[in-house]
Amino acid sequence: MSRIKDINLWKSGERKVEWVKNFMPVVNTLENKYSSSQIFKGKTIGMCIHLEAKTARLALAFKNCGAKVVCTGSNPLSTQDDVAAYLVREGVEVFAWRGETLKEYEENLEEVLKREPDLIIDDGFDLTVMLYKKFPHLKNKLIGVGEETTTGVNRAKALLKDRGLDFPVVAVNDSRLKFLFDNRYGTGESSIASFMRNTNLLVSGKNFVVAGYGWVGRGIAHKLQGLKAKVIITEVDPIKALEAHMDGFDVMPMNEAAKIGDVFITATGNFKVINEQHFYNLKDGAILANAGHFNVEIDMEALEKIAVEKREIRDNIQEYKLPNGRRIFVIADGRLLNLASGDGHPVEIMDLSFGLQFLVMKWLLEKGKELPKSVLSVPEDMEKELAMIKLNSLNINIDSLTEEQLKYLKSWE
Incomplete structure (x- = not known):
């Protein structure tokens, strides 16, 4: 059962999510492409992320592609209560509200892990650290983690060096589509x-x-x-x-x-x-x-x-x-x-970052058990696929290399 501040705030949350959906062509395209096949059916995705309209849009895209989605906030002050209420109304479990105490924040992390997620989207690595500390039995079940932030990637690398990882952690933050656009x-x-x-x-x-x-x-x-x-x-x-x-x-x-x-x-x-x-x-x-x-x-x-x-x-x-x-x-x-004290990044920027997280979850679902138990980079072809979706949404065309040019670039003579 969800734990949120006020279930009756959902109307304004609905409007916020409707607004951002108008400006998220990348996530919309991915949802449209994979919703009919229900690619995440039977899987639980745990999200520890700043709960506002753009993250809600991502959570609903996962749900519409078959996943059971469980969310908590990655910061005690960044959850927007009306958006949380709307997610609950749409069938997403939510354990978060603005102004949580540190104890409540940690309890909400635990609630997500009690749902035994198959995949995790983390923002700062708190959910993953909580798994290692209090839910070690989930390490073998978890397919992998997509980490959103610089801080979280640094913590993942420190954990890898100190004691090793039991599943792949994809450094979404280190993707060019992330740091060149989202961070900057x-x-x-x-x-x-x-x-x-x-x-x-x-x-x-x-x-x-x-x-x-x-x-x-x-x-x-x-x-x-x-x-x-x-x-x-x-x-x-x-x-x-x-x-x-x-x-x-x-x-x-x-x-x-x-x-x-x-x-x-x-x-x-x-x-x-x-x-x-x-x-x-x-x-x-x-x-x-x-x-x-x-x-x-x-x-x-x-x-x-x-x-x-x-x-x-x-x-x-x-x-x-x-x-x-x-x-x-x-x-x-x-x-x-x-x-x-704000609404976070501009919608168009998070459309790129969350499109990347969507494909990372798909990649982990399909290949996660075969991937090294380490901190991994986002595959370059995945980044290029998303960049092309974004360019197409902007009606921007680019050149492509000819076979002769490709051969020249690979030549040493």
Whole structure:
């Protein structure tokens, strides 16, 4: 039985899902192609993912292709209750609501695993880690996992190195269709949109500090650059730091950036990127936000400890007053800026990512027992198939190589 906050919210969730369906030609095409054959019939797909309209659309595509689908949220603040209610109405089991406690969050993960999924879509690897910790008997039943995020892929690789994997984990995040589009354009645009919606403040002219110049950091920095912000990058990787410099950004350590930044957005995947030492150096009224998966990049525990006063000054924004009299504003408790206080990535971007997850689940279903028990890349032909579906939906045609050209490229002479 599903555990959600309010079953009666489904109408607005239905409208949200109907809206995104209009702009998801890739997922729509795959659903139309495989629904008649019911390719997932008899299989249970467990999804630990940000539960909003676009993920609901994917869940319903799986259901319409024969799967039993069980969902939970991958972040205590990113579930949209009306969308969860609509999924339940459509026959999807849901264990999630916005504002879960950590205990409730973990209990909901357990509820999904009690349904003994054959396949898992994970977003951050929490569901898979829970399986290893409390449901080890499922390791032999599980066919495989599609992991959505940088953080989750890193955890999968760490698990592989530490004790090995008992099933294949497909690094969906490492696909070009994922990091070139979702991480860069998706997070870049949605993070800045969330900042503007939640603060109602101008971007142009402000000093924005972006921690990390991976694909997420790049996307955020370039969107800010286009909006005429002054962008500072902090990095630990000398090559990425050099790239940021060549892209026209100022590069400096966080200790220096803390003194001059107006707004800070972390995008590293690491923890304590902005810590107690930095808090005391921040300007009065500095705004902190996080675009990484977990709420550890800003040291919220230290901030809570040193603050002499705390209040919600605006929806999704907490004001912390420090002993030195300065104020720090934190958006969404340091959780995912674009999802905990926004609608997530643009629909068209997630259409690509979720189309990829759909084909990964199909691949695992068909080949999973034969695949290595390791962290695997998405097959290149799968990426190209999806890219062509997207191009066709946009009425864009491209060239193809002739036999003579193919022969030339394979020649060493």
